[in-house]
Amino acid sequence: MELKSEKSIKEYLKTLPDDTVIKYYLDVEFTPFPVLIIEEYTRRFKRKTKNEIIKDLKYQAHLARKKTRELGDMAKKHKLVDDVTREKSEEIIKHAKKKGYEISESLIRKSGRLKLKLKKGTKLGIQKSIKIKKKLQKPSKQKQLVLLEKLGELKKAGILTDKEFQSKKKKILSKI
Secondary structure, X not given: OOOOOHHHHHHHHHHOOHHHHHHHHHOHHHOOOXXXXXXXXXXXXXXXXXXXXXXXXXXXXXXXXXXXXXXXXXXXXXXXXXXHHHHHHHHHHHHHHXXXXXXXXXXXXXXXXXXXXXXXXXXXXXXXXXXXXXXXXXXXXXXXXXXXXXXXHHHHOOOOOHXXXXXXXXXXXXXX
């Protein structure tokens, strides 16, 4: 089909699938026949008055002028698309670093609180263990008396001297 007249373009637009018409409508500022695209779009999807279509066209023209100005500014500053992309990337990285820093600070605060809880819990646990150990290590009075008797027998047998006997006896009696 040759696209020579407005009528042939309208017929061509009618043959296009909906998604293509939607795509053309969304990019209407870049199409050679924006009014025809808008008319076909509204015919298929929503009825608009001519004033609404003109309003849409003016808005699309405004967006096109804005984009043209941005490209013109980039050209004046000798900026390439790569430069703009790099600037955007740097901005995203800066934002990500800031967010990462905030998260790490939060983790540090939480870890400090957790450390204190663990330290306190560990200290209490150790103290309890020491008390239990002391209780287990304390020999009963009965055992101490038996040890004293055996000590006395060793002295009588002549294995221990009087001085050794007295020092051992003192230790045993201090535990009772």
